[in-house]
Amino acid sequence: MDTPNSDEEGKKRQWMVGLFNAVEKESERGKILLLAAHIDEVLGKMLKTFLKSPRKAKDDKLFSRMGILSTFAGRIEMAYRLGLISKDAADCYDILRNIRNDCAHKMQPYSFDDSGKQAFIHFKSLSYRMSGISNILECVERIGDKTSENVFIMLLMIHAAFLEAHLIRIKESPDNFLAIPSLEAQKRYFAGCFDTLPKQA
Numbered sequence: 765m766d767t768p769n770s771d772e773e774g775k776k777r778q779w780m781v782g783l784f785n786a787v788e789k790e791s792e793r794g795k796i797l798l799l800a801a802h803i804d805e806v807l808g809k810m811l812k813t814f815l816k817s818p819r820k821a822k823d824d825k826l827f828s829r830m831g832i833l834s835t836f837a838g839r840i841e842m843a844y845r846l847g848l849i850s851k852d853a854a855d856c857y858d859i860l861r862n863i864r865n866d867c868a869h870k871m872q873p874y875s876f877d878d879s880g881k882q883a884f885i886h887f888k889s890l891s892y893r894m895s896g897i898s899n900i901l902e903c904v905e906r907i908g909d910k911t912s913e914n915v916f917i918m919l920l921m922i923h924a925a926f927l928e929a930h931l932i933r934i935k936e937s938p939d940n941f942l943a944i945p946s947l948e949a950q951k952r953y954f955a956g957c958f959d960t961l962p963k964q965a
Contacts, residue, residue, distance in 0.1 A: 783924065792913050793867045793874055799920040800836075800864035803857060806927040807839040810848055813934045836861045848930065852894040856923065859887045876912035884912050891919045 783802070787795050811833055818824040826833040833839055840861070844854035863883055867874045876884040 783921070787917065787921070792917075795917050796867050796874070796920070797864060799917065799924060800860050802924055803860065803920070803927060804836045804839065806924065806931055807836075807843050807849075807857070808833065810927065810931050810934055811839060811842055811846075813931065814846060814848060836864075848934070849927075850894060852890045853923075853926075856887055856890045856894065859883050859890075860920070860923075863887075876916065881912075884916055888915065888919060891923070 787798060790798055808827065812827065815826070818826070825831050828834060831838075833842055836857070840849075840854050840857045843849045844851065849857075863874070863880060866880070874880060
C-alpha cells in the first residue's frame with residue numbers, strides 16, 4: 765500500500781522525468797530558455813505561497829503585468845530579501861537572467877566558449893558552493909558529452925529541483941519563516957530526483 769511519503773516520492777520523480785523529457789526535445793538555446801522560465805515560475809509560486817493573499821483576489825498588484833514581482837529580477841530580489849533563497853542562489857539566478865536575455869535577444873547561437881565563458885564559470889562556482897560539490901559532480905558525471913553547455917543545463921536542472929523541494933516546504937508551513945534547506949536535505953532530495961533519469965553511456 766502506498767503511504768503519503770511514497771505518493772510524494774512518486775510525484776517528485778514524475779515531475780523530474782517530465783522536465784527532463786521536455787528539456788531533451790529542445791535546442792541548446794531552447795533548453796536554457798525553458799529552464800530559466802521554469803525557475804522564474806517556481807520563484808513566483810514560492811512568493812505567492814509565502815506572502816499573504818492580496819486584499820482582492822483578482823487584483824494582485826504585486827504580480828500584475830506592471831507589478832514589481834512580475835519580473836524575474838523582482839522575484840529573485842524579493843525571494844532573497846525574505847530569506848527564501850540564499851545570496852549564492854540569488855546571484856546564480858541573476859547570472860541566469862542575463863544569459864536568458866542574451867539567448868532571447870541575439871540572432872547568433874549563444875556560446876559559453878565566447879562572451880558567455882565568464883558567466884558560466886561564475887554560475888558553476890556559485891552552484892557548487894550552494895549545493896555541494898560532491899552531489900553536483902555525481903549528477904554531472906551522468907552527462908556523456910561534458911561540454912560547458914551540457915554542464916550548465918544539468919546545473920539548471922539541479923537548481924529547478926532545489927526550488928521545487930523548497931516550494932513544497934513552504935506549502936507545508938506557509939505562515940512560518942523557513943530557513944534554506946540544509947546541504948544534507950538538498951542531497952537527499954537530489955539523489956531521489958536524479959535516480960529517475962536515464963544514465964548515458
